[in-house]
Amino acid sequence: MAKINSTVEFEALRKEILSSRDPNRPCIAVCTGSGCLALGAAKLVAALKSEIKEQGLEQRIEVRETGCPGFCERGPLIVIYPEETCYLKVQPTDAKEVIASVMEKKIIDRLLYVDQVTGERVVHEMDIPFYKNQLRLLIGNNIKLDPTSIDDYIAIGGYTALEKAVCQMKPEQVVGLVKESGLRGRGGGGFPSGNKWEFTRNAPDPVKYVVVNADEGDPGAFMDRALLEGSPHAVLEGLIIGAYAIGAHEGFLYVRQEYPLAVHNITLAIQKAEEYGFLGKNILGSGFDFTVEVAQGAGAFVCGEETALIRSLEGKTGEPKPRPPFPAVRGLWNKPTNINNVETWANIPLIINKGPAAFASVGTGGSKGTKIFSLVGKVKNTGLVEVPMGITLRDIVYKIGGGIPGEKKFKAVQTGGPAGGCMPESLLDMEVDFDQLTKAGSMMGSGGMIVLDEETCMVDFARFFLSFLAEESCGKCVPCREGIQQMLAILNDLTHGKGKKGDLELLEQLTEVSSASLCALGKGAPNPVLSTLKHFRDEYQAHMEGKCPAFTCKSLFSYYIEPEKCQACTSCGKKCPAGAIEGGKNQIHMVDQAKCTKCGACLQACPPRFAAVTRILGEVVPPPLPEEARTIVRGSK
Structure with a gap:
């Protein structure tokens, strides 16, 4: 070519x-x-x-x-x-x-x-x-394209936005269109993208950089991965347009190594774009030069924060830095640097081609366009969804997600990743946008959305995310390093029946400590705790009493076989992997609590017509029957 x-x-x-x-x-x-x-x-x-x-x-x-x-x-x-x-x-x-x-x-x-x-x-x-x-403006083309074919992308209008920007517009005009569109960063912070571009463009240093943040580390999130795998040229086109508008001639795409297919497809996209003249010297005869390099991260969650990402790109330990100065003024190698996530860059060609008014016509007053969420958890239709800003949580969970499997009761939906919050049923009709989620004690984040049903223990759920954040903390600042660990210690005690008087009040005090952290990892760490304490405090109180209402925390409930219902069918004993079921043919069965691992196999194995196996909150288990009363005389029941 x-x-x-x-x-x-x-x-x-x-x-x-x-x-x-x-x-x-x-x-x-x-x-x-x-x-x-x-x-x-x-x-x-x-x-x-x-x-x-x-x-x-x-x-x-x-x-x-x-x-x-x-x-x-x-x-x-x-x-x-x-x-x-x-x-x-x-x-x-x-x-x-x-x-x-x-x-x-x-x-x-x-x-x-x-x-x-x-x-x-x-x-x-x-x-x-x-x-x-859904309203699939970004991922709707994924099924139509071979992501390794630049011709497929060009056939649906690919790179026409780049041609329009670099050949027909001045850089300031491009920045103006992005500002006019109302696009906000999709990586979590929600900062107005056009303003961010303008700060970098107006920085006095002539050397500037642009960076794609593809360090997607939220549990259950795969929005950026799907875009990079399925439509790498859209991301690349947005990046080139941004570089032109900002005045950068070199860019980086920072993607985690755990995404080998995404790395392969974006690397190939860069090669093809260079061959066709969309990258390199004198792009499309405009006089604009730009090159891109792929950098692979080792998977540290903290590197999703832009100052930590910059340090990683520089070959240093991925740790956040105090701000100001902000990366827009002093970023990569102390040069002005603009960092946006994958989804933000992918929106740019749409804004250039359709105009800022068309983009701004979708969404709410403060949150324009669409947002991609990874809808996972206890919902029938899991997957990647793209919806207009302002859609309700109820519509996402029920109209798109199909509701809760097994007709179980909805309990909460967690948004915003590990630093997000849990929205209860009372907030299902809330509009999903940056400001409403923040007001409710959660956040948009990069787009993770986990649906929880009645069998989810909210204390254990908060403990899971605190455990993740404790492991991923870089340890640089005391509020994050120590604050998360202390909160986690209390949650561990609660889920093991070791809660002490004053623990809940201490948890609330500790959230104030962690929020003083340098970066969003530490600042957002209290959200899972605060939101679950606010909306599900009764579950915390139950754990203080040594009970787990959701039957999740194994130390806080027991399996028991009701003697009057047991028919000595031996189904539970055959399925028990720990050999904890005592009793043979014609004998009422019992659970040896010392051997029981709380796996639930006996509950699943017991025939519904008998329903002899049950769960008891707390550690109190009814005393076993004496040996002489355990024999079943057939026909007597």
């Missing part, structure tokens, strides 16, 4: 790419994001290609390996174009039938989505409730 040197050459290339494609040629788009690959998508692709080759259909059917479209719960997932027929949980053994359905233009009913309310089968992707209730 010859380097493109002008807008005329770029337009000619675009027309050439489009003219070489037949929109009516059947295309089987297979999600090969990390989630579907883990479910066997690579074997599915191989089976489809093998079947096509065997039937001599190479010129008639295309198999396209794409990025993640979001419905991870139902992978491996395919969409057949141009009809947009969507099949879920497709297996390699289905390949022959899929190819036949494409050639015969028939539908495979058993692979379609079944509406959980009406029971009807849904044929088209956009009619599935999971997708229908």
Whole structure:
């Protein structure tokens, strides 16, 4: 491919790419994001290609390996174009039938989505409730593109925003459009992106840098990974436009090593962009020069904080620095540096192409555009969702997520990652935007969203996140290093039945200590504790009494077999991995509490018609029956 040197050459290339494609040629788009690959998508692709080759259909059917479209719960997932027929949980053994359905233009009913309310089968992707209730401006193209093909990206309008920005606009105009759009950083802080760009651009030093923060470390979060894997050129295009607007000629993409597919796809995207002339010297004949380098992080959660990330890029220990000075003035190698996360950069081409007014028309007064969330936990439809700012938590959990599995009761939804808070049922109708979440004691964060049901212990849930933050703390500042550890010690005691008088009040005092930390890791650490204490204080009180109402904390409940219900069927004994069930045929069974590991196998094994196994709060267990009373005389019950 010859380097493109002008807008005329770029337009000619675009027309050439489009003219070489037949929109009516059947295309089987297979999600090969990390989630579907883990479910066997690579074997599915191989089976489809093998079947096509065997039937001599190479010129008639295309198999396209794409990025993640979001419905991870139902992978491996395919969409057949141009009809947009969507099949879920497709297996390699289905390949022959899929190819036949494409050639015969028939539908495979058993692979379609079944509406959980009406029971009807849904044929088209956009009619599935999971997708229908979203607004997928960023991830909607993932299933349409081969992320390793720059031509696929150009075919849907890719790099037209770059051409418009560097060839038709002044840098100040680009900054103005971003400010006018109301875009706020999607990495967690929610700072206005246009203002951040302007600070860096106006910094007096002529050498400036731009950085993509792809150090996504929140448990349960995979938004940035999916964008980098599925649409790397969108992120790259946004970065190049930002560099032009800010006046930077060198950029870095900082991504964690745990994302090998994302690293591969963005590295390849950079290589292809250089070949085509979208990177390097004199981009599109504009006179603007820019290069990008991929830097891999070792997985430290603290490096998601921008000053710690900068130190890591410099080859130093990833630790935050006091601010000011802010990175926009003195960042990488003491030069003005603009850092935005993956999703923020991916929004830039949309703003340039559609205009700031179109972008600002979506969302709320203070939070514009869409937001990508990883919807996980106790919800039927887990996956990646993109929704307009201002949507309610209820709509995300129930309209998109499909509600709670097993018809169990909703308890809370945790937003904002480890430093976020838990929103109870009373806040389900709250609008999701930066300001409302912060006001409610949580935060937007990068977009993690974990749904919890009635069987979740909120004390143990807070303990889990404090444990994560304690391990990930860099240890540089005392409030974070010591404050988190002291809070964690109290939570550990509570979940083991060792709570002491005054512990809850001490927890609340300690949250004030940790909030004095240098960076957001320490400042946000109290949120899981404060929000659960506020909305679920009764559970903390129960733990102070040595009880776990959710039956999660193993030290605070016991399994017991009710003698009057036991039928000596031996089902529980056969399933117990610890050999803790005493009693044979014709004998009422008992649980040896010294051996019991609280795994729950006996509860699951006991036939529902007997329901003899139960759980008792606290450590008090009814005394066992004397030996002479344990024998069951058949027919006596």
